Amino acid sequence: MLGRLNHVAIAVHDLEAATAVYRDTLGAEVTSPTPYPEHGVKVVFVNLDNTKIELLEPLGENSPIAAFLAKNPSGGIHHVCYEVDDIIAARDRLKAQGARVLGDGEPKIGAHGKPVLFLHPKDFFGTLTELEQA
Ligand code: CO
Numbered sequence: 001m002l003g004r005l006n007h008v009a010i011a012v013h014d015l016e017a018a019t020a021v022y023r024d025t026l027g028a029e030v031t032s033p034t035p036y037p038e039h040g041v042k043v044v045f046v047n048l049d050n051t052k053i054e055l056l057e058p059l060g061e062n063s064p065i066a067a068f069l070a071k072n073p074s075g076g077i078h079h080v081c082y083e084v085d086d087i088i089a090a091r092d093r094l095k096a097q098g099a100r101v102l103g104d105g106e107p108k109i110g111a112h113g114k115p116v117l118f119l120h121p122k123d124f125f126g127t128l129t130e131l132e133q134a
Contacts, residue, residue, distance in 0.1 A: 001090055003083035006112075006132050007045070007052040011065045011078040015042055015057035018075070022046045022053070033057075036111055040064050043111050054081075054111070079118070081130035087115050090131055099123045107133070 012018040015033055022028045022044075031045040040063035046053035056078060058066045068078055084090040087107050095101060100120035107115035110132060119129040 001084055001093065003085065003134050005051045006081040006083050006130075007054045008080050009054040009056055009078045009130075010075060011056045011058075011068050011072065012075040013057070013069060013073075015044055015055055018055045018057075019044045022055070028053075034111070035059055039111070040066075045111075079128035079130050081116070081132050083134040084131050085134050087117060087131055087133040091117055094119065 010018070019030050019033070023030045029047045031047070033042050033044050035042045037059060040058065040060050042057045042059045044055040046055065056065050058069065065078060069075065091101055091105065091107070095105070100123055102118040102120060105117075107117050110116035110130070112132065115133045117131045119131065121128045
């Protein structure tokens with residue numbers, strides 16, 4: 001069911017500072033910051049040969065990453081995202097096996113313009129797991 005690793009997301013307090021570290025210290029190719037008000041985050045992608053890093057800064061009062069950053073003051077890995085060929089079939093298979101899908105269980109359009117779902121971290125070894133339609 002699982003395909004490629006699409007991205008690893010890292011929550012940061014200061015997106016500009018984090019982008020500078022990836023661009024200048026690590027020498028990576030980075031995108032311009034893009035706000036996603038409907039997801040409560042501002043995002044920069046670090047483009048690597050085989051995957052991406054998604055740098056996430058909270059946006060707005062009810063950002064889903066605010067609590068994570070309160071618990072992880074240095075920032076930290078927030079979630080991993082795997083591609084699946086058929087996100088509805090993947091969701092139904094996971095639910096049938098007892099995994100919890102966050103929200104209303106319906107895919108939302110994510111930062112890459114493709115349907116995504118999030119799975120409860122307690123069902124996946126403490127790791128918030130995102131599935132994206134390939
Ligand atoms: Co993501």
